[in-house]
Amino acid sequence: MERLAGRIMLLWGFPRLALAFLAGAIGALALPPFGFFGAFFVSFTLLVWLMDGSTGSPDGGILVKFRSSFLLGWMFGFGYFVAGLWWLGNALLVDAEDFAWALPLAVFGLPAYLALFYGLATLVASLLWSDGFGRIAALAFGFGLAEWLRSFVLTGFPWNAIGYGAMPIPLMMQSGAVLGLFGVTVLSVFVFAAPALIGTGKGIRIGLALAALLLCAHLGFGAWRLSGADSLLSSAGGTQTTVRLVQPLIDQSRKLDDTERATIFEEHLALSALPPQDGGKRPDVIVWPETSVPFILTDNPDALTRIADVLQDGQVLVAGVVRSEAAGPGSPPRFYNSIYVIDSQGQIISASDKVHLVPYGEYVPYEDILRYLGVTDAIAMPGGFTAAPALSLLTLPGGQSFYPLICYEAIFPNEITDDVERTSALLNVTNDGWFGATPGPYQHFLQARLRAVETGLPLIRGANTGISAVVDPFGRLTKALGYNQKGVIDSTIGSTSVPHWNNQERQNYFWLVMASMVLIAAGSRAGFKFRTN
Incomplete structure (x- = not known):
C-alpha cells in the first residue's frame, strides 16, 4: 500500500488529473442501480493520496497548493457526475430534432458545474490538511459543506449526494433518520477515505479504529431500529x-x-x-x-x-x-x-x-437575460410552468x-x-x-x-x-x-407516523458532526505544524 500510495502522490500533470477523473467515475458505482458502496473506498482513498501529493509539501506556494487542490476536486467531481448523470441526455433525445443540440450541455455541462462544489470541497480540505488522520476529517468536512451548498445554491441540485452511496438498503438507511442525508455524507467520507491511512501518514490506528467504529455504529443502529420496526408498525393503529x-x-x-x-x-x-x-x-x-x-x-x-x-x-x-x-x-x-x-x-x-421546478426543463431561469443575449433556443425548452408560492x-x-x-x-x-x-x-x-x-x-x-x-x-x-x-x-x-x-x-x-427526529434536529446533528470534523482536522493540523517547526 505504501508503494502504491507513493507512486500516486508523485503523479503530475495529465496522469494526476486523469486518475482524479477515474476515481470519481469509480465512485458512481456506489449509486443505483449498482449499489456497490465499496466503490467509494477505492474512490476516496485515491483522492486522499492525490491530495497528499499536492498539499503535502510545506514549502509549496499557497496559491499553487490551492489551485492544485481545487483542480483535483473538480476533476474528481467531473468524473463522478459524468458517470452518474450521463442519462440526463436521454431526455433531450425524446424530441431530438429540436433539442439534440443541448446534449453536450446535459452530459458534460451540468457535471462541469456540479464539479465546482467538489473543487470547493478539496480546496477547503487543503486548508486543514496534515500528515495525520485529521486530513480525512478535513476531507469529510469539505464534502459535507459542498453537498449542503449544492442542495440550495442556484435553486439546488443535491442529486447523487455522497451519502446516498452509504445507504443502498434499509439496514444502512436508518442513520439518515437521525443525521439526515448531509450528516451521513460527512461521516461516510471519513469512513470511505480511511483506507488511505494504511498507505501514508500518522495516526493510522486511531483513524482506522474511529472509521471502523462509525461503520459498526451505522450498521448496528440500522439493525437495532429495524428489529422493532414490525411491532412498532403493528401497534401504531390509525x-x-x-x-x-x-x-x-x-x-x-x-x-x-x-x-x-x-x-x-x-x-x-x-x-x-x-x-x-x-x-x-x-x-x-x-x-x-x-x-x-x-x-x-x-x-x-x-x-x-x-x-x-x-x-x-x-x-x-x-x-x-x-x-x-x-x-x-x-x-x-x-x-x-x-x-x-x-x-x-x-x-x-x-x-x-x-x-420547486426543474431549471430548463419546467422553466427557464434568467429568461430575460438569455433573450437579450439571443439565446432563444434555450428559452424554447419544453415546460413553461409557474412555481407555486x-x-x-x-x-x-x-x-x-x-x-x-x-x-x-x-x-x-x-x-x-x-x-x-x-x-x-x-x-x-x-x-x-x-x-x-x-x-x-x-x-x-x-x-x-x-x-x-x-x-x-x-x-x-x-x-x-x-x-x-x-x-x-x-x-x-x-x-x-x-x-x-x-x-x-x-x-x-396506516395513518400514523412512527417516532422520528424532525428536520431541525437532523440539521443540528449535521452541524455537530461538521464541528467535530473541524476539531479533529484542526488538532491534527496543529500537531503537523509543531512537528515541522
Whole structure:
C-alpha cells in the first residue's frame, strides 16, 4: 500500500488529473442501480493520496497548493457526475430534432458545474490538511459543506449526494433518520477515505479504529431500529387506507403526440377499473403519475364525467395534471405542474401545485437575460410552468391528508416543511419516462425512499414507467412494480407516523458532526505544524 500510495502522490500533470477523473467515475458505482458502496473506498482513498501529493509539501506556494487542490476536486467531481448523470441526455433525445443540440450541455455541462462544489470541497480540505488522520476529517468536512451548498445554491441540485452511496438498503438507511442525508455524507467520507491511512501518514490506528467504529455504529443502529420496526408498525393503529398505484407505461413520444391523448386517458381509466388484486379490499385511493392526464382537465368536463363513471362510491383519484390559470387581460395563461384529488362524483376536492421546478426543463431561469443575449433556443425548452408560492397539502375525504412531492421535489430533504407532521403519508408522483432504461429512475427512487425514513411516514410513489411502490417508514418495500412494467399494485398504509427526529434536529446533528470534523482536522493540523517547526 505504501508503494502504491507513493507512486500516486508523485503523479503530475495529465496522469494526476486523469486518475482524479477515474476515481470519481469509480465512485458512481456506489449509486443505483449498482449499489456497490465499496466503490467509494477505492474512490476516496485515491483522492486522499492525490491530495497528499499536492498539499503535502510545506514549502509549496499557497496559491499553487490551492489551485492544485481545487483542480483535483473538480476533476474528481467531473468524473463522478459524468458517470452518474450521463442519462440526463436521454431526455433531450425524446424530441431530438429540436433539442439534440443541448446534449453536450446535459452530459458534460451540468457535471462541469456540479464539479465546482467538489473543487470547493478539496480546496477547503487543503486548508486543514496534515500528515495525520485529521486530513480525512478535513476531507469529510469539505464534502459535507459542498453537498449542503449544492442542495440550495442556484435553486439546488443535491442529486447523487455522497451519502446516498452509504445507504443502498434499509439496514444502512436508518442513520439518515437521525443525521439526515448531509450528516451521513460527512461521516461516510471519513469512513470511505480511511483506507488511505494504511498507505501514508500518522495516526493510522486511531483513524482506522474511529472509521471502523462509525461503520459498526451505522450498521448496528440500522439493525437495532429495524428489529422493532414490525411491532412498532403493528401497534401504531390509525385508519388503514388501501391505495392503488397505476403504472401505465406510456412512452414519452406518445405523450407528446396530440392524437394519442384520448387513448392514453382511457388506458389510465382501464387500469384503475381492474378488480382488487388477490381478492383483497377495493382501493380507497387510486394514484396516477405526474402529468398523467394528457390535457387540461378543467377544460374537459366530459373527462371528469368519465372519471366519475370509473370510480366507485367513496373512492378518490389522485392524479398528476397540468393546471391552467388565467393571468389577466392580454396575458397568456399560467400553467402549473399539479396534483388533483377527484372524488367519485367527478369533483376536484383538493389540489397542490409544484413549488420547486426543474431549471430548463419546467422553466427557464434568467429568461430575460438569455433573450437579450439571443439565446432563444434555450428559452424554447419544453415546460413553461409557474412555481407555486407555497406547498398545499392534499386533503382526502375523512380528513386524511398526503404530503405532495412532485417529481424531483423528493430529492430536497431540507425543503420538507413542518406541515409533514400533519399528514399520513408522503406522495411522490413522477414521470421518469424521459430517461428511458438508464440509472436515472433507480437513483430517483432511492432518494425518495430516504424521505420516508427521515419523516417517519410511508411513501406512496406513482411513476409512469416505474418504479412505483409503497414504502414503509423504515425504507422497506411493501409492494413495488419494477421499471418498464405495466400494471397496478394495491397496498394498505396506516395513518400514523412512527417516532422520528424532525428536520431541525437532523440539521443540528449535521452541524455537530461538521464541528467535530473541524476539531479533529484542526488538532491534527496543529500537531503537523509543531512537528515541522
